[in-house]
Amino acid sequence: MGEKRIVYMDHSATTYVRKEVLDAMIPYHIEFFGNPSSIYSITRATKKAIDTAREQVAKALGAEPDEIYFTSGGSESDNWAIKGVASANRKKGNHIITSKIEHHAVLHTCEYLEKEGFTVTYLPVDQYGLVDPAELEKAITDQTILITIMYANNEIGTIEPVAELGAIARKHKIPFHTDAVQVIGNVPVDVKTQNIDILSLSAHKFYGPKGVGALYIRKGTKIDNLIHGGGQERRRRAGTENIAGIVGLGKAIELATADIEGHNRRIRALRDRLMKGILDKIPDAHLNGHPEKRLVGNINISFKFIEGEGILLWLDDEGICASTGSACTSGSLEPSHVLLATGLPVEISHGSLRLTLGNVNTDADVDFVLAVLPKVVSRLREMSPLYLKSGKEGGCNVQ
Template identity: 80%
Template structure:
């Protein structure tokens, strides 16, 4: 095609690292490279930098610094929270509750624990992808030791009623964990006010570096270590610290949470214009996820009679980076487990497109997508026998 510009609309898969973040990290690759466990000067500089980042993450979550543990990513944090609590509380019970729409870092960890003799309940969601606190309450038994429910869904952007869900957990004295990887910088969080016992995050989702995450563990939570070895992270998580990554994580979360509402106003306006334009220009299209209780930058629409993968390739040809769902499963031809859980039929869920807007986007990007996407959908439908049949039969609506 010879296009010049790249339009990046996949911020839920990853974000770029902001200049201020990279600038804060660079000295820790070169000058301040000491091992924080050593006692000489340049090692103390590394330790001080980690302490600063820990305080930055804690402030963003309303936690205490000594409740923040740095990890390698959101998946590690999820694994640690779930396996750690399961193993440490096994004598008390073996029942875990999660939802049908979690990220695979949670679902596959729960499936692994089922093989180890734990019982797992996968709560259903409504057509918007929301969990009903009443369903959670009904699922709790005297053997329930952990509830893990994501804060905001990575595919459809739906924000869960976390405060109400955590309230139910607290009432029944069950630990409550939330995978908040998609929520940081998009939703104000206060772990104390919201009764959250554990929370996972990942720096590369809020303009920080890849390969660093954190787990908030409330004081008093009984949790087993996931990684054994040296005494790093207050003897909870062994392994020499990724100092530069941790510094980047601290700086990124500080920037991302400085003005969440201001950020959302700008992003939401672009997203709403994009959505309105797409639904006006393309027939047989429907929005997935909650109409209002959703992440400001998330656009997930299903187009009938087309295959999502083909749509992505054609958009890529035009320089538009998009996805059909989670970046972690984009190589899979299986329909999205999230869309199926909301009751969307398999054939329609195959034609879904996720665009996630962020700080890299402009109004011109939205104009360009509104120009290109209808043409792409139209071309693909022209090649679809199902579409020909439906239009001959008098059309249909989703």
């Protein structure tokens, strides 16, 4: 028997490490391993490598190198941004504004702060997952000390009007943080023109290593430290630097932002063909997220009468890696908070499937998914009491 074919379409969850990135990292595991905090000569290479990576990240964001701080990833960056601003500005106010569709790294941090005496406004979104700038402005009070709204949603791919939201925050002199974990390499970012004060990113979302990220903090932003200890990262983030990881992040962001337009052109063509094929072949399928203002590699579709967990298991058996919005690993089987916030009914939210394309995907992958997925959905519907009660006949347009 031949080796099982694997089609990876879960790039929003994580990506592989590009060979160029790994090659750049290896010397800092083996040869240039000195602790940057030491003063002997062999650490000069590690200090220089960190400085280079800081410059690479700053260039990709339109920032200054001394506005970039390295972290362990997106969750730490989000926690630092929110807790840091809240702590530093507590005497000024205790009100934070976010949205209902944020990543849990933001939502759970806000929930934690509510227990500490802060108040949080969770802005609604429309059917496409978009935050209304007018709703943001309406929610601002004289106690508002932070606005944190994601750049693009990790589940449905909707891209928020970040520049407009940031302009409102700027007008009211309120720090604006955005979780940009999903957008690096997919959307051009310029923190200055887009009115961003604080930005979170994570290397493993754009073909870099896991366990390393960064936080952009605009000069003059009042923010306390999250991790205390030594004087690393200009006394802002303690802990011996993950040199190899930082080098990998720098190289990865340089490569990811070198030709965003070309990358998007190729991925969009694959995404659109796959999305159209699914909607044409499978009845009772609903596209989630904005049809145009969305990440180029993102497809999120809900299928009536079945559950996403079943789809994932059957796709995995065929070698297709994807994800769903339902919290299947928690044992709660709760539908996606993002889909519910867009107004999608619970029973339809349960049947969501997210396919996110990336550098490894090809036309052959699209053809394979279009051959397999309709059959999977049809088989699951044939076993579904909900589908049988609906009185529908014939699962999908399978050829």
